[in-house]
Amino acid sequence: MTGDYVATGTTRSGHIVGYAARSTNLVRTLQERHDTWPVASAALGRVATMGAIMTVGLKRDDHQVTIQVRGNGPLGNILVVATGRGDVRGMIDEPHVELELNAYGKLNVGTAVGCEGSLYVTKDLGLKEPYRGSVPLVSGEIGEDFTYYYAVSEQTPSAVSVGVLVDRDFSVISAGGILVQALPDVEEEELRALEDAMARLPNVSSLIRDGATPEDLLRMACGSNLQVLDQKPVQFQCTCSKERLGRVLLSLGRDELKKLADEQETTELVCHFCLTKYHFTREEVLSFHDVAKY
Incomplete structure (x- = not known):
């Protein structure tokens, strides 16, 4: 092999x-x-x-x-x-x-x-x-x-x-x-x-x-x-994806998500295992804010 x-x-x-x-x-x-x-x-x-x-x-x-x-x-x-x-x-x-x-x-x-x-x-x-x-x-x-x-x-x-x-x-x-x-x-x-x-x-x-x-x-x-x-x-092989990193964003909570959306046009998250960068627009961050439970 x-x-x-x-x-x-x-x-x-x-x-x-x-x-x-x-x-x-x-x-x-x-x-x-x-x-x-x-x-x-x-x-x-x-x-x-x-x-x-x-x-x-x-x-x-x-x-x-x-x-x-x-x-x-x-x-x-x-x-x-x-x-x-x-x-x-x-x-x-x-x-x-x-x-x-x-x-x-x-x-x-x-x-x-x-x-x-x-x-x-x-x-x-x-x-x-x-x-x-x-x-x-x-x-x-x-x-x-x-x-x-x-x-x-x-x-x-x-x-x-x-x-x-x-x-x-x-x-x-x-x-x-x-x-x-x-x-x-x-x-x-x-x-x-x-x-x-x-x-x-x-x-x-x-x-x-x-x-x-x-x-x-x-x-x-x-x-x-x-x-x-x-x-x-x-x-x-890494298992990261934008969807998985999106769940990390969601876990930040409504206040932190609102702060991110107010302060920057784009939010960047990086996978610690493969260093792939994922970008979330202000609109995407606000969409997580709208469904966050706290």
Whole structure:
């Protein structure tokens, strides 16, 4: 399969399941939409890649998962929403952050996100109440934080590696990730082999840059006895529309709408996820004023 997608596989024993994503186009679009600088591209891209991977667990197109990373670093809040259709969108508070490289010569995502804060995951599966889970941030590097999330919030031993490779001109070269989970009946030997393989796994974004597919990533982690079960396309897609933004205007209430109509000929609203601008004429604003309930 070409383009961005998530591959799902399992070992022949059925004791280990893995999900691997190529998310280059998705992360590239996020970078272009939000004009993110390298460390912001890496942080937002890693969270978006995990959102793409988590779409595999959504059984219906209208099911969705919302991921929020709220650290004490200069990037501020990171928010990603992904649907069962494979559509992913995201935003970041501060796209223009510049930091020195870390001790390994890599983008300092942990410092940019912050190691104090929380990772929140909300799954809307069409039930009366959505599933909500949260954990404290471990490092702000995203991969380690999700490993901890799965262990604590979903009680599933997991290993996560996500990466974004950014060029000198701030463009995204490659992006991807892998999530491998051990199921309850896993044997000690299998688990040890998995841990060793994940520890030896090279940087995921570099592997994808060099032509590795998601299936290749799974084989590197799970071994040659991997069975590929499914492939799911993922892509950037925002759900905004003028109608949706109109509901935001309506929620302002009659007094604020009257003030907007009096002060300006045109009111502009901007979608936080894709930065598309929507314009409402004075007449349109007044029409919302006329139907507002308060």
